Amino acid sequence: MASMDYSRFKQQIHSILGIDLNSYKEQQMQRRINQWISRHRLNDFSSLVQELKSDQDHKVKFAEYLTINTSQFFRDQMVFQALGKEVLPAITAGGRRPRIWSAGCSIGAEVYSIAMIMQEQEKRFRQLLATDIDDAVIAKAKAGTYLSNQLQSLPQSLLGKYFVKQGEVYQLDETIRKLVTFRRHNLLTDRYEKDFDLILCRNVFIYFTNDTQRKLTQKFVESLLPKGYFVVGSAEQIMSPGALGLKRVSYCIYQKER
Numbered sequence: 001m002a003s004m005d006y007s008r009f010k011q012q013i014h015s016i017l018g019i020d021l022n023s024y025k026e027q028q029m030q031r032r033i034n035q036w037i038s039r040h041r042l043n044d045f046s047s048l049v050q051e052l053k054s055d056q057d058h059k060v061k062f063a064e065y066l067t068i069n070t071s072q073f074f075r076d077q078m079v080f081q082a083l084g085k086e087v088l089p090a091i092t093a094g095g096r097r098p099r100i101w102s103a104g105c106s107i108g109a110e111v112y113s114i115a116m117i118m119q120e121q122e123k124r125f126r127q128l129l130a131t132d133i134d135d136a137v138i139a140k141a142k143a144g145t146y147l148s149n150q151l152q153s154l155p156q157s158l159l160g161k162y163f164v165k166q167g168e169v170y171q172l173d174e175t176i177r178k179l180v181t182f183r184r185h186n187l188l189t190d191r192y193e194k195d196f197d198l199i200l201c202r203n204v205f206i207y208f209t210n211d212t213q214r215k216l217t218q219k220f221v222e223s224l225l226p227k228g229y230f231v232v233g234s235a236e237q238i239m240s241p242g243a244l245g246l247k248r249v250s251y252c253i254y255q256k257e258r
């Protein structure tokens with residue numbers, strides 16, 4: 001195959017993996033792809049595309065690498081403190097059962113952290129939805145087995161109560177796993193459901209262009225109920241939240257004004 005430029009490569013990736021690289025930050029993405037090419041001793045974009053078309057295993061691994069799914073339980077403790085002390089009590093006040101969405105959920109560490117807090121507070125919810133573009137991480141999330149580095153911020157009491165150590169891995173208990181509904185969802189192309197009390201989309205926006213971030217935030221706001229909460233990652237401050245109908249209420253946490 002003749003050598004390929006980046007825009008042709010993006011088209012190929014869209015058709016092979018269904019991932020539209022135009023919405024991701026270009027320099028960062030190109031750097032990561034070039035690292036992959038040299039790590040796998042491929043020559044260029046064309047040889048990578050050939051490889052992805054002919055080797056299913058390479059295709060799955062490359063998709064996982066592209067979408068970067070690092071995560072851990074109770075990532076960013078300050079956010080979880082605010083969620084546990086302010087947000088979850090507010091959205092469950094008077095016995096209300098909220099709908100919660102973890103978008104870009106990766107291995108499920110974030111949504112399971114919420115599920116454990118809710119369980120500890122004896123709060124019930126209507127739906128705890130977790131979505132990601134990557135089928136491989138969704139399968140991992142459903143299996144609920146984790147390595148110790150993914151659990152390092154988890155309070156010891158919860159580790160002892162909800163996990164069983166099996167050799168090198170920790171298995172999350174069924175009582176927590178069954179609380180969450182996992183689904184594949186592409187934030188760039190799929191329809192957003194409505195009427196959520198709380199949406200978390202953390203450490204996903206950093207890979208998207210500013211324009212895409214803004215459009216997705218708008219969609220998330222439309223998916224929230226009045227006074228619903230929207231949580232972003234620590235490097236993902238929302239510029240001019242007021243223009244989107246949001247106000248900042250705590251570290252990384254925004255609330256829909258009406």
Ligand SMILES: C[S@@+](CC[C@H](N)C(=O)[O-])C[C@H]1O[C@@H](n2cnc3c(N)ncnc32)[C@H](O)[C@@H]1O
Pocket residue numbers: 067068069070071072075103104105106107109110131132133134137185186187188201202203204233
């Ligand atoms: C770094 S992880 C963040 C996981 C978790 N939210 C956290 O903060 O720990 C980013 C996740 O976003 C997902 N992602 C990337 N692009 C996406 C898209 N277009 N639609 C849905 N999820 C996407 C990746 O597959 C990955 O699992």
